[in-house]
Amino acid sequence: MEKVQLETLTGVIDKKMNRQLKQYIDICARCAICKDACHQYVGTGDFKYLPARRAELIRQIYKKYFDKAGRFVPALYEAREPDDNLLDELYDSTYACTGCRRCMYYCPFSIDTAWILSVAKAILIAAGRGNEMLGQLADAAIFKGDNAAMFEGVMLSGFDDISEEVRAITGNPEHKVHVNKEGADVLYVALAGAHSIRPAAVIFEEAGENWTISMFEAANYGFFYGDTEKARIITKRYIDEAKRLGVKEIVVPECGHAYRVAEFFYEAWSKEPMPFKVSHILEKVDDYIKSGRIKVDRGKIAGKVTYHDPCQLGRNGGKFEQPRDIVKAVTSNFVDLTPNRAEQWCCGGGGGIVAMEEFKDVRLKSGIKKVEQLKASGASVLACPCENCRLQIEELNDVHGLGLEIWQVIDLVVAAMPLPGSQRSVEAAPAGEGANA
Amino acid sequence: MSDETKIDLELDLKGLLCPLPMVKVSQNINNVPVGGVIRAVATDPGAMADIPAWAQSTGNEVLSADKEGSEFVFLVKRVK
Ligand code: SF4
Ligand code: SF4
Numbered sequence: 001m002e003k004v005q006l007e008t009l010t011g012v013i014d015k016k017m018n019r020q021l022k023q024y025i026d027i028c029a030r031c032a033i034c035k036d037a038c039h040q041y042v043g044t045g046d047f048k049y050l051p052a053r054r055a056e057l058i059r060q061i062y063k064k065y066f067d068k069a070g071r072f073v074p075a076l077y078e079a080r081e082p083d084d085n086l087l088d089e090l091y092d093s094t095y096a097c098t099g100c101r102r103c104m105y106y107c108p109f110s111i112d113t114a115w116i117l118s119v120a121k122a123i124l125i126a127a128g129r130g131n132e133m134l135g136q137l138a139d140a141a142i143f144k145g146d147n148a149a150m151f152e153g154v155m156l157s158g159f160d161d162i163s164e165e166v167r168a169i170t171g172n173p174e175h176k177v178h179v180n181k182e183g184a185d186v187l188y189v190a191l192a193g194a195h196s197i198r199p200a201a202v203i204f205e206e207a208g209e210n211w212t213i214s215m216f217e218a219a220n221y222g223f224f225y226g227d228t229e230k231a232r233i234i235t236k237r238y239i240d241e242a243k244r245l246g247v248k249e250i251v252v253p254e255c256g257h258a259y260r261v262a263e264f265f266y267e268a269w270s271k272e273p274m275p276f277k278v279s280h281i282l283e284k285v286d287d288y289i290k291s292g293r294i295k296v297d298r299g300k301i302a303g304k305v306t307y308h309d310p311c312q313l314g315r316n317g318g319k320f321e322q323p324r325d326i327v328k329a330v331t332s333n334f335v336d337l338t339p340n341r342a343e344q345w346c347c348g349g350g351g352g353i354v355a356m357e358e359f360k361d362v363r364l365k366s367g368i369k370k371v372e373q374l375k376a377s378g379a380s381v382l383a384c385p386c387e388n389c390r391l392q393i394e395e396l397n398d399v400h401g402l403g404l405e406i407w408q409v410i411d412l413v414v415a416a417m418p419l420p421g422s423q424r425s426v427e428a429a430p431a432g433e434g435a436n437a
Numbered sequence: 438m439s440d441e442t443k444i445d446l447e448l449d450l451k452g453l454l455c456p457l458p459m460v461k462v463s464q465n466i467n468n469v470p471v472g473g474v475i476r477a478v479a480t481d482p483g484a485m486a487d488i489p490a491w492a493q494s495t496g497n498e499v500l501s502a503d504k505e506g507s508e509f510v511f512l513v514k515r516v517k
Contacts, residue, residue: 136463136495137456143494144486151486154502158482192483193455219456355460387454 001083005127009082010065012126016119017062024111025059028052034103034113039346040096043366051103051113054093057086058116061123087129094120094226095131096359100311100346121226130225134352137221138230145237148215155215162194166201171420175205180245181212187247188281189218189238189258191387196253199410203285206417207293211251214241218258219387223265224352232269235261242276249277251284254385254408256312256350263317280313282385285413286322289329296330296416303405305331305412306379308370308393309344310386323409327383330416337373345369349392367396374402381405383412442500442512445473451508455483459491462513466497469515474500477511484509 001009034051035041041049048054056078063070063079070079080086099114107113124130144151156179163176177197178184188204190196190213197213204211216238222230242250252258263278288294307327313319320341328334337344348366353359370393374382382404384390390406397404407415415422446469450458458479469475477488485502488511492499500512 133460133463136491137460139494140459140487140491144490147490147493151490154482154485157504158485161482191455192487193481194483195454195481355464357464391457 001081006082008126009061009123012122013058013062013065013119016122017066021116021119022062024109024116025055025062027109028055028059028111029109031108034107034111037102037106039100039102039348039369040098040362040366043348043368044362046362048089048093049096049362051107052111054097054120055111055113055116057090057093058120058123061086082123082127087124087127090120091124091129091131093117094124095134095351095356096353096362098311098346098348098350098353099316100350101316102311102343102346105315105342118226125225125227130227131352131356133355133357134221134225135227137355138225138227138234141217141219141221141234142230145216145234152215158194159197159213162198162201165194165198166205169198169202169414169419169421170205172205175201177201178212180214182245184210184212184245184247186211186249186251186284187238187242187245187276188213188251188253189216189262190253191219191255191258192217195408195411196255196387199408199414200253200281202414202417202419203288203294203410206419207288209284212245212247214238214245216241218252218255218262220258220261221352221355223257223261224355228269231261232266235266236270239266239270239274239276247276249279251279251281253281254387254410256310256317256386256389259317259319260312280317280319280322282319282323282326282409285410286326289326289413294413295418296413297418298330298332298416300416300422301331301381301412303380304333304335304378305381305383306335306337306374306377307340308337308347308382308384308389309341310384310389311344311346311350313385314344315342323383323385326409326413330412331381335377335379337377345373347389347392347396349388350386352388354388354391363392364395364399367392371396371400371402374404379404381407383407383409385409442474444476444512445469446475448475448477450477450479450484452480455481455487457481458484459487462488462511463491463495466495466513466515471515471517473515475511475513475515477513479509479511480507482509484511488513
């Protein structure tokens with residue numbers, strides 16, 4: 001490796017490896033308990049997907065340049081130069097990781113392999129080996145944000161169409177998607193897709209919420225790519241817009257990573273306190289149901305219903321009960337998956353992996369634990385927040401012939417509301433439709 | 438867009454939810470030669486902003502983006 005590039009890479013490691021991360025790579029006992037926690041290792045049996053092995057690659061580079069013993073006797077301490085072979089292996093083990101942190105949950109030392117791999121992503125990006133697709137999607141989002149005026153016309157026209165659908169569902173001619181409404185209490189930061197806006201708009205309007213959306217969306221491919229600066233810029237757009245509109249609260253959509261970015265990461269990236277309350281849409285909906293602001297009918301959803309905890313919302317976001325309470329409010333036939341909550345198996349579709357074709361094989365193999373759980377539940381309906389999870393489980397549903405109906409939670413809620421066109425919401429946007437195109 | 442535009446690849450993105458239409462165009466752009474054109478048909482209105490934004494930021498070109506009934510039809514040219 002050329003000296004300049006090597007200096008760049010070691011500079012990245014030096015900057016990113018804080019005390020906690022150094023401790024992680026020092027204390028790993030190589031007990032391999034984490035191997036049975038990782039759906040990718042379990043599904044493929046491939047050594048490179050063993051969590052501790054993924055982190056080991058970073059440890060090897062670290063030892064080579066920052067550890068006295070590793071510098072002088074590299075062979076003894078398995079210190080390695082980041083050559084092409086190491087970087088190739090690092091790429092596979094890093095971008096395949098869904099960031100589910102199930103390995104951390106089971107590790108006796110709570111070693112956060114996904115965090116260690118954030119250093120790996122920074123190294124790969126510095127070496128010009130970041131994942132191209134995720135980088136493109138992050139850049140497209142930044143371009144869209146920089147040039148919001150260019151897209152305003154088509155977006156407003158899309159919102160008008162959704163407003164019509166909302167009115168057809170609620171039967172109320174006053175209902176609509178509020179856009180850029182100054183003085184709104186809530187800014188709903190949706191995804192670009194109509195499926196993320198339509199049911200939320202029905203619920204907000206029926207709850208009498210003073211809400212709005214803006215031109216900026218919650219999806220954050222900068223986060224998946226591993227570039228915190230891109231991730232910060234994408235998030236800052238809607239934070240700035242929320243400030244301009246004077247809202248009191250930001251509500252993020254069902255999407256798991258969007259919640260984690262807004263609630264847990266933005267403050268650290270921007271080095272300023274989050275000026276608003278951040279809520280997940282399912283917290284709001286749970287509150288609307290419990291406080292009677294919206295009505296749901298328990299008899300409208302047929303079949304046994306189960307719920308999948310997306311890793312970013314559940315294990316990593318701590319939101320276990322509100323989504324379950326919502327599902328239990330719309331059906332009297334609920335069955336949980338086993339295991340569940342913090343021990344829930346990752347479906348295999350997180351971390352942006354559904355956008356990376358090169359990992360399709362490992363992604364599908366790694367879904368085997370989820371398939372087993374779903375089969376064992378006997379459920380015919382799956383409620384599943386998070387876009388990435390739904391895409392993955394839709395594909396598993398097809399490949400394994402599970403025959404499941406897969407729903408976004410807010411679509412289930414709208415279908416259970418006593419509204420003239422509530423069934424229309426379901427027909428218009430079955431969750432994850434077209435995942436295999 | 439003129440009827441004479443030669444289409445190198447047809448992508449049926451109907452039913453795909455955003456950002457998937459943009460992801461699929463991006464995944465397929467290298468399946469046409471430089472100068473080649475993808476015709477993509479999506480139904481999610483979010484694609485009307487997503488696909489042009491992706492094209493601009495990657496240096497490709499959207500020759501046209503039209504709403505035809507409930508469908509959104511894109512002609513995307515691979516520039517490099
Ligand atoms: S479970 Fe923890 S300590 Fe054991 S090998 Fe895995 S990361 Fe290391
Ligand atoms: S975070 Fe999840 S995918 Fe990544 S190594 Fe740990 S268990 Fe495996």
